[in-house]
Amino acid sequence: MYRVVLVDDERLIIRGLSTVIPWAELGCEIAGTAHDGVSGLELIRSIRPDIVLTDIRMPNMDGLTMLAAIRSEFPGIQMSVLTAYRDFEYARKAITLGVCRYLLKPSNLDELQEAVKLMVSRLDAMPQLPEDPDDESVKEAGNHLVKAALAYMKEHCTEQHLSLGEVADHVYVSQWHLSKLLNRETDQSFFDLLGSMRIAKAKKLLADPALRIHEIAEMAGFSDVAHFSRSFKKIAGCTPGEYRNHQM
Incomplete structure (x- = not known):
């Protein structure tokens, strides 16, 4: 039996999906349910399901980044989306991140069963394949996560207590996985990237002669x-004072 996780903030939807789809006939069982993206990811990390059927428009959640996190960290998991969000570009992006089916609410039973059958067939084929059948979507997911992480770091780099854990939480992956992605995509560590961002900020601040070096350091x-x-x-090859003198 393939294990299934259902994620949707509408409890009625969860109950409906649990009962209307003949899971046992399709070789599946409901292993767990969640009502928001954060608890959904915690559940996925805990039980490592084979299939995830999820909404992507839930409170306090970036749906595409959540999909990218699942695909990047657990490439063997098969995902389908069931959502009321009707946007072609959003759906296209979800597909590039490895989603099997992008279904719109309300979806009929035939569409739901077809999505589950497709995910099951992909899982059935995996043992015979030398590697994941969609390596490209895993790479796309990694790229998406790195871009989201770098954007968050750039926005918050001047906060003294910004940590790898905080950024990892923002993009829904573990610290270890984010560290690996950053090293692979940028050839730099989290701390090297953060340092470079802070120095870039400092260079701009050094252009203001009214600011003292210790003030710039804190800012x-x-x-x-x-x-x-x-x-x-x-990073810059000179001291802050030397840089300021050279620029003025």
Whole structure:
């Protein structure tokens, strides 16, 4: 039996999906349900299901990033979307991230069963395949996650306590997985990337002669001037003061 996780913030939808689809006849069983994206991902990490049927328009959740997180971290999981969100470009992007079917609510039983049968057939074929049948979607998912992580880091880089864990939570993956993705896609670690972003911010601030070096250090996200100066020289090749003098 393939294990299935259902994720939807509408409890009525969860109950309906649990009862209307003949799961046992299709070789499946409901392994768990969740009512928001965060708890859904926690459940997926906990029980490692074979199939996920999920909505992507739930409160406090970036649906595409959640799909990318599942695809990147668990490439063998088969996913289908059941949503009321009618947007062609959004649906197209979901497909590139490895979604088997993008179904619109209300969806009839035939459409739902066809989606489940497709996911089951893909799972049945996997043992005979030398690798994941859609390596490209896994790569696309990784790219999506890295872009989302970098955008979040750029927006929050001046916050002194920004951590890998916070960014990983934002893109719905584990710290270990995000670290691996960042290294693979950028050839840099999280801390190297964060340092570069902070130094880029500091360079802009150094153009203002009214700001003192210790003020700039704090504004750029550094906890002390000594750390700021060491990091600046390592990345820019000169001290903050030398950089300022050269620019003026």
